[in-house]
Amino acid sequence: MVSSIRFLKEVGIILYGGQFMSRVELTSGSQLTSGGELMVETEEHFKMKIISMQEALAKLKDPSVFDLSTTPKRIYERKELQTISDLMAKYNVFGIPNNIIIYGPRGSGKTISILFFLNILKKYNIKTFYVKARECPSSYTIYQKMTNTQKFGYHPIELRERALKEFKEKSVIVIDEADFLEDFEILYHFSRSTKASIILLAQNIQFGKRIDEATYSSLLPSKIYFSEYDAEALYQILKMRAEDGSHTWDGTTLQLIAAIVSRDYHGDARIAIRALFNVAITDAWHDEEKVKNAIIEASREIDIMSLKELKETDLIALFVVSKIKETNKAYEIFNNYMNKIHHRPLSKPAFFRILNYLQNLGLITQVRKKVGKYYTTEIDLLIDEKTIEEEVATKFSELLT
Numbered sequence: 290m291v292s293s294i295r296f297l298k299e300v301g302i303i304l305y306g307g308q309f310m311s312r313v314e315l316t317s318g319s320q321l322t323s324g325g326e327l328m329v330e331t332e333e334h335f336k337m338k339i340i341s342m343q344e345a346l347a348k349l350k351d352p353s354v355f356d357l358s359t360t361p362k363r364i365y366e367r368k369e370l371q372t373i374s375d376l377m378a379k380y381n382v383f384g385i386p387n388n389i390i391i392y393g394p395r396g397s398g399k400t401i402s403i404l405f406f407l408n409i410l411k412k413y414n415i416k417t418f419y420v421k422a423r424e425c426p427s428s429y430t431i432y433q434k435m436t437n438t439q440k441f442g443y444h445p446i447e448l449r450e451r452a453l454k455e456f457k458e459k460s461v462i463v464i465d466e467a468d469f470l471e472d473f474e475i476l477y478h479f480s481r482s483t484k485a486s487i488i489l490l491a492q493n494i495q496f497g498k499r500i501d502e503a504t505y506s507s508l509l510p511s512k513i514y515f516s517e518y519d520a521e522a523l524y525q526i527l528k529m530r531a532e533d534g535s536h537t538w539d540g541t542t543l544q545l546i547a548a549i550v551s552r553d554y555h556g557d558a559r560i561a562i563r564a565l566f567n568v569a570i571t572d573a574w575h576d577e578e579k580v581k582n583a584i585i586e587a588s589r590e591i592d593i594m595s596l597k598e599l600k601e602t603d604l605i606a607l608f609v610v611s612k613i614k615e616t617n618k619a620y621e622i623f624n625n626y627m628n629k630i631h632h633r634p635l636s637k638p639a640f641f642r643i644l645n646y647l648q649n650l651g652l653i654t655q656v657r658k659k660v661g662k663y664y665t666t667e668i669d670l671l672i673d674e675k676t677i678e679e680e681v682a683t684k685f686s687e688l689l690t
């Protein structure tokens with residue numbers, strides 16, 4: 290039962306409730322009764338939809354295999370895991386910290402690979418700690434998590450001392466989504482005062498350049514690059530998911546998905562897995578056109594998931610820069626919109642902080658351009674403009690009028 294609810298969420302009935310309902314087109318005969326009850330046609334449609342979803346569900350062995358947020362039972366082991374293993378084995382034996390920055394684009398398996406590796410370390414009784422900087426962006430909030438202290442009120446230095454004590458000896462500290470770190474003091478103090486090894490996972494190749502020199506020179510990280518998945522790697526990942534999650538599957542179709550996603554979607558494993566799911570539930574294994582559409586749909590779904598996580602102000606900023614590429618102009622328009630939704634205006638630095646945040650999420654890139662004597666910053670959009678507009682329409686229809 291739980292898994293079928295989860296499944297309905299996956300296919301859109303619950304998670305994309307609004308969207309699903311908007312796809313239901315009431316025929317001309319449909320009306321609300323005076324009591325506001327839905328007429329039979331809607332109920333009939335609902336019933337038919339449930340039946341078709343149940344049929345789709347029956348095609349799967351285990352729907353949770355396609356849930357992108359859960360850790361799979363088995364993974365395709367990237368060869369870079371060997372390098373990480375080498376460094377960590379050395380650390381385990383000699384006790385001299387080996388800090389690492391792992392760079393890689395979204396969906397290149399940074400998180401899953403490191404979580405997999407942490408599980409191995411646990412078997413060797415090595416203390417581990419894992420945090421996402423998007424959730425804990427400051428050193429202070431990471432110290433809180435390290436020491437299990439919820440309430441504010443500790444003096445930052447006292448809290449830091451407690452955190453340092455907690456991980457003084459051999460331990461591995463992972464900071465995922467490190468692009469979101471707002472300060473680097475934690476890196477400075479841990480690399481100077483403890484024997485812990487620190488592993489940072491980042492998307493932006495420029496991330497290391499943001500770390501101040503003093504901190505960087507005591508961290509001295511090894512750098513490991515996770516390249517975009519190629520078709521062969523994606524095929525291996527898809528094959529595992531198909532075997533574990535679907536009653537039937539077809540190798541040639543998996544190869545087609547793998548080839549298209551590696552060529553057109555930066556080898557993003559999330560899109561490949563989601564496309565596989567779409568193909569499996571519609572039984573589209575032998576229809577190339579449907580497979581291609583399933584991939585397009587998967588990419589859209591992943592975009593929508595990212596947009597749903599945004600705060601109101603972030604979504605509006607993204608919407609504005611999707612229309613007006615030059616950021617100074619966009620800032621003015623942004624505040625007009627803030628006014629329309631009865632939100633107080635934001636300062637320019639606050640607006641630029643949002644743009645950095647959107648860049649860290651991989652939704653935009655900021656490009657410096659020289660116009661005459663001056664430099665301006667323009668936005669390259671990494672997500673479909675129409676999808677943004679649709680998301681804005683569901684949340685703030687007033688902005689589109």
Ligand SMILES: Nc1ncnc2c1ncn2[C@@H]1O[C@H](COP(=O)(O)OP(=O)(O)O)[C@@H](O)[C@H]1O
Nearest residue numbers: 357364365395396397398399400401526558559
């Ligand atoms: N090597 C892999 N083996 C199995 N699943 C993978 C692999 N790489 C990525 N995935 C799956 O693809 C999705 C994205 O991977 P993730 O580790 O979150 O990427 P990143 O952290 O680089 O953005 C996750 O659902 C993950 O389970």
Ligand SMILES: [Mg+2]
Nearest residue numbers: 399400465466
């Ligand atoms: Mg990740």
